[in-house]
Amino acid sequence: MRPIASSPRKKTIRVAALVASAAMVVIGVQTGQASAQPEREAGASALPLTATERATAIKAAQADASAQAESLGLGAEEKLLVRDVIKDADGTVHTRYERTYAGLPVLGGDLVVHEKTSGARSVNKATGARIAVKSTDAAVAPSAASGTALKAAPEATTGEKAKSPRKVVWAATGTPVLAWETVVTGTQADGTPSELHVVTDATTGAKLSQWEGVETGTGTSKYSGTVTLGTTKSGSTYSLTDGARGNHKTYDLNQGSSGTGTLFTDADDVWGGGRQTAGVDAHYGAAETWDFYKEFLGRNGIRNDGVGSYSRVHYGNNYVNAFWQDSCFCMTYGDGSGNANALTSLDVAGHEMSHGVTAATANLNYSGESGGLNEATSDIFATAVEFYSGNSADAGDYLIGEKININGNGTPLRYQDKPSKDGASRDYWSSTLGNIDVHYSSGPANHFFYLLSEGSGAKVINGVSYDSPTYDGSTVTGIGRDKAIKIWYRALTTYWTSTTKYAGARTGTLSAAADLYGSSSTEYKAVAAAWTAINVK
DSSP, X not given: OOOSSSSOEEEEEEESOOOOOBOOOOOOOOTTTOOSSOOOOTTTSBOOOOHHHHHHHHHHHHHTHHHHHHHTTOOTTEEEEEEEEEEBTTSOEEEEEEEEETTEEEETOOEEEEEOTTSOEEEEESOOSOOOOSOSSOSSOHHXXXXXXXXXXXXXXXEEEEOOOEEXXXXXXXXXXXXXXXXXXXEOTTSOEEEEEEEEETTTOOEEEEEESEEXXXXXXXXXXXXXXXXXXXXXXXXXXXXXXXXXXXEEOTTOSSSOOEEOEESSSOOOSTTHHHHHHHHHHHHHHHHIIIIIHOOOSTTSSSOOOEEEEEESSSOOOEEEETTTTEEEEEOXXXXXXXXXXXXXXXXXXXXXXXXXXXXXXXXHHHHHHHHHHHHHHHHHHHHHHTOTTSOOOSEESTTTTTTSSSOOSEESSSGGGGSSSOSSOOTTGGGSOHHHHTHHHHHHHHHHXXXXXXXXXXXXXXXXOOTTSOOOBOOOHHHHHHHHHHIIIIIOOTTOOHHHHHHHHHHHHHHHHOTTSHHHHHHHHHHHHTTOO
């Protein structure tokens, strides 16, 4: 098919064997429930704002930030910086702030202020501690902080280089202290870029925290057939530039590991085969993810500002992973073992782009329990995208990576109905959960989501058998995936902060359920029951 006009548009394209494999967890939307324009709950649901309206709201909130800081009782050295503004249909306004102290960023100082039209106000804070330090003069030199940060990099990391440390106030844990934040760049053992953030005490030199800034995932599906892509014509050449979705572009890295690569172009706008297949796969996944957030949740792009990210495919050699990088606002996909199967499935696109949504909202720290919730969020929305898309060749399920045979024995990478079946993930919360890898500490949150959506016990969904247990032997009745998705999204965007742990996730989802369905509703009670069923009380 050839275009009628040269303006950006959706175009149906015949694609030869779209093959993909990468990383994720699965939730779902009950068959027949997920629609392009679901019914919105009255009152509490966020009103979709245009990019201009959102920018105007943020500007107005920033103009009032000093008065807001004073009303919250913040100290004279503290200032608030507006990150986002959400307005509900009933007029309630939720304003998300970062905080500074004496001009220094406060890590773990973020907060969300909720203001009703009646004047009632409540606040969610990442820390309840008073932000203050004795001095902003560091006893430890930046060079010493860099040295500590370099030592923190895993032994398998290569090409380590420490960027100049920035002085901050560390408030995410314990009593706020003056600190240095150093970012160590390099390459991880599997070829993934590394942006290791290391926070050190500026008085004692002790390491306080570290987390990886490049967020990865694995798992996927294999699909083929005819899909729609947004392309743009310039002169006589078409490119994978989606003008209807923030000008999202898809590039070919040609086995490189840096830069943007080459924008995919085509003479006749009929895509697929050879190197194009991975590009088509990634571009399609990005479009479906954009549409899911906009049509189902009213979100206008990853940052809710109408601006598209970009995708890079054919990264490195034999790279068996995919990752989101907030520093480039982009997604990157490897070609798998032997460069044979690009990790560009629909699930992967949904997972990686959702890391960007988390970064733009609650910004959950990518370590400990917060990191597990971060990973679970990407898993949950990735599968939500899969169910939303309705690709008949890739029916939604609660298995992760079931089609790529990454274990070599036909088993999935992860299981949402009983996460421990993968041999590493946890089914339930415990006090040691924050000590394990974030991909496995995500298990209880994924289990919660399955229970909230489908309920406990044995059942068959889309031809797959599940049997989900509970910590206390209780019976949980699901409320359906659509409602579970909306509750999780509202908690993420409205109530959670960078330091939210499992107990805070429970509180936030209960608040979200009360907003959407009422505090006496079946949905509210189901949220409480599902958390109890994974030992979060």
